[in-house]
Amino acid sequence: MVHEPEDLDAEERSLLADLGERHGLWDGETPARLVARGEENVTVYVGDVVVRRSDDVEAVAREVALLRALADASPVPTPVPLLHEADLGVLAYRRLEGTPLLTAGCPPDPSVRDGLVQVLAALRRVVPVVALPVDDYPNAEWHGEALEAFESVRDALGPEPADAVERFLGQAPPPDAPADTPQHNDLGVEHLLVDGEGRLTGVIDWTDAALAPPARDAGALLRDLGEDVALAVWHDLDGRPSDADVARVRFHARCKWLEDMAFALEEPHARAAYLDNAWRSFGHTFAARD
Template sequence: MTQAPTPTADTVRRLVSSLLKDGAKGGAGTAGPEVRPVAEGGGHSTWWVGTRHVLRLAPDRAAALSQRRELRLRDLVRPHLPLAVPTSVAHGEWAPGLTYTLDTKVPGGTAEEHDVSAVGEADLAGLLTGLREVPARQAETLGVPRTAPRSLEALRRAAGRAAERLAAADEFDPVRLHQLTPQAAVQLAAQPATAVLVHHDLRGEHLVVSADGRVRGILDWTDAAVGDPAEDIAGLAIAVGSPAAVRAATLAGYAARPCLRGLWLARCDTVVRLAECLDRRDAGPLPLLRSQLRHAWEAILLERVTELRDEDEDADAEL
């Protein structure tokens, strides 16, 4: 297999100069546009280009396939969402079989930099509502995969083992997991015929938040899937805190079951991820993972999952 080239600042500058046609647009005059790598890049090599653009380079063919799909998906979801979705001003190949997209920058910071306000929670509700309105079949024709719901019971057991490791490191009290009983995990299983388009990666860095707490845009749609809507509720719980996530989901019309399912997916996930990080003795992401665990374990009013019953689910949804 041919080794993919490693993009450098010169590689990026030459590519962007040919795309923008005017070095001044990139902010560096005749020397070409100013380019600098973005710290959070996910599966792509990502670069700031001046003050108005972001260049994302697919590092391998699998990422290139995802990026091509993402460009089509963004056009599909844009009319359904009240939030900005990045627009590609140019796209193509930066190396044989490896794609790029030059996107306009969505103004604002991230949910890791700014707290989401009450009005911002309404923005998130609009996101969840809009995703539910996107025709799932049409998304699948673009190549968006359909994913099966995860087993909350299996995740509960994995989190229980991880919690014991965290307890030994004085990071977490495993008693807190006892709220999610085996019976509750069964009650909170995903219901049939509830699959919708989900972003599936609603991390703090992918939520564009303004200084006043409004959510202005959603970035990086490469992991989107047709699947369990509780996964996006879980992502929001980790990114902005469980109370805000559950309030946003409730505003979007979700009842108690998917809200609680998302809550416990987030809680179990954060326990497992932090334990895995400690096992690897990798101190790099520890502050972020600890922050995510705190967000997911923030208390909400709707905590007594064992009392959830099918016949009065709507009544239990008073948060």
């Protein structure tokens, strides 16, 4: 039987034991640890294996197909499915080497840019044979959610940062772009794994991958790695971005910053790394360039 941590219920412990016995991926002495529990999913570490179960079995099947295709197409490591129980919505894969850049304690090596280009180019190559959902959430809705996030974090920002955010939110959102570009769609530093020298060793959490406006991934990269990196990745994939493209990238970076800041302040001690990253990235994210 898999070790039974207090944070897993009896059904989950039974499922882990059954999976381990049938697939031979762990034995009765392998420790299990709950990583995250959402309304529709749960993620557990069993030794060096990540086990995820979701109520959305179609989304899990779609992610499995994408990960299998990326494993062959991407020179940058991505999770490789070890098992997929389609009827249960269960996916398991071995943890990749490296530490999330969010908590690595070292700056990213310049080669991270090339690795990001490689993995995003691989994503584009596999999409013709792997179906992705369309995420065409309009910029007006992003703007509305950013306003709500700002109200929840305003008091924590202080006068000058709050003024900068208000200036941003006082502008109309940029026009929407077509949702036709394959995107990781959550390309923050928590999902970029690096070694001790800050070199990219893997990209994880492809759950939200979709056809979306191209500013989504670039916006996350601007927020976390700076505008030079974000626009260089764009340039290598698609050529020089237009002024309208740059405006959308900055818009999404700022909306994503507010989203992460609100997330961090919900549990500031448990999410200290997110809070530190938000303060570190505030200056370049809200720099007055437009």
